[in-house]
Amino acid sequence: MLGNKNHLLGIAILLIASVGLYYGTRTEEDKLASAMESAVEDHEREEALIYASKLLELQPGHPQAKRVIAQSVAIFTQLQAAREGLSEFWNRSDAAPLDAETLYRGLQESRKHLAKAKNIDAEFETTLEFEEKLDEAQAQLVYLFASNALAIGNDTVSRASKEYEKISHVFESAASSRYLSRFLSVNSSWSSVGSADPSAKMELEKELVKMNDVESLVAEYPGESAKRVVRSLQAYTQSVRKTMDTLLMPNGNYHDFIKSAGKRTSSFKKAQQRLANRIPDSFDATDDYADLLKGIYEYDLFENQAVPAIVGRNQTL
Numbered sequence: 001m002l003g004n005k006n007h008l009l010g011i012a013i014l015l016i017a018s019v020g021l022y023y024g025t026r027t028e029e030d031k032l033a034s035a036m037e038s039a040v041e042d043h044e045r046e047e048a049l050i051y052a053s054k055l056l057e058l059q060p061g062h063p064q065a066k067r068v069i070a071q072s073v074a075i076f077t078q079l080q081a082a083r084e085g086l087s088e089f090w091n092r093s094d095a096a097p098l099d100a101e102t103l104y105r106g107l108q109e110s111r112k113h114l115a116k117a118k119n120i121d122a123e124f125e126t127t128l129e130f131e132e133k134l135d136e137a138q139a140q141l142v143y144l145f146a147s148n149a150l151a152i153g154n155d156t157v158s159r160a161s162k163e164y165e166k167i168s169h170v171f172e173s174a175a176s177s178r179y180l181s182r183f184l185s186v187n188s189s190w191s192s193v194g195s196a197d198p199s200a201k202m203e204l205e206k207e208l209v210k211m212n213d214v215e216s217l218v219a220e221y222p223g224e225s226a227k228r229v230v231r232s233l234q235a236y237t238q239s240v241r242k243t244m245d246t247l248l249m250p251n252g253n254y255h256d257f258i259k260s261a262g263k264r265t266s267s268f269k270k271a272q273q274r275l276a277n278r279i280p281d282s283f284d285a286t287d288d289y290a291d292l293l294k295g296i297y298e299y300d301l302f303e304n305q306a307v308p309a310i311v312g313r314n315q316t317l
Helices: 002-041 045-058 063-084 100-120 125-176 178-187 198-218 227-248 254-278 289-298 307-313
Strands: none
Touching: 002 045, 002 063, 045 063, 045 307, 063 100, 063 125, 063 307, 100 125, 100 198, 125 198, 125 227, 125 254, 125 289, 198 227, 227 254
């Protein structure tokens, strides 16, 4: 009888121990799950990933943990792709010149990866900090393009002005001619009297193509640092085009031509000054723009060095 009691007591102790162990395990899982969700809510993706990984070790197949890991791994994968996509620039030979436009396009591609990361978590601090690094580099390139555009536009309008002087001189002579002035006023054909040298106009068109290409390149600039510069650059490019057309293609009589040229040249100077004022005084066009990538290359995407291994193990989760 006593033996049976001892046997039953032993079973009871085992049951109690089993129940305690069960609830102890469940409590640990609950703690991890709660910490994981809190980390996600606070946009602490590294902590969330670590908690989720531990939770899966205790309970393989835990749906919330798998979801958090999948999202966090996707974020870090996009961040890694954003940085690795620029590796060709900092791994290039020192003898190879840096093509600013190619670099700008590379930064644009990196931003696409960041956009995908932000679609998952728009407030993850690492993503936002890395985006700032990209924007700093891209903004400097926008300033470079704007500075170059100022020089090209100024040269283009100056050369167009010389052609304009030739045309206006011919027009002035025609206007002083009693016969021509009467004929032209009747037939409104002043453009037949004088026009720009076709070869000179073609050369100026080539310069405008360069400006238009740069304008198209920066048109989709998504950052904040140089947004106003981009808008002023677009307005300036349009002003150069309109000024050149006005100076080289007579429209109306002699006095109309002179008046239009003066008005358009004045507008050009305002657009030119507006763009120049947008470029920060700290900008130095002689900088080595490869150095812009230094901050991106050296930026550590991971604070906790255990995270890269977790990301690597779960790339296909």
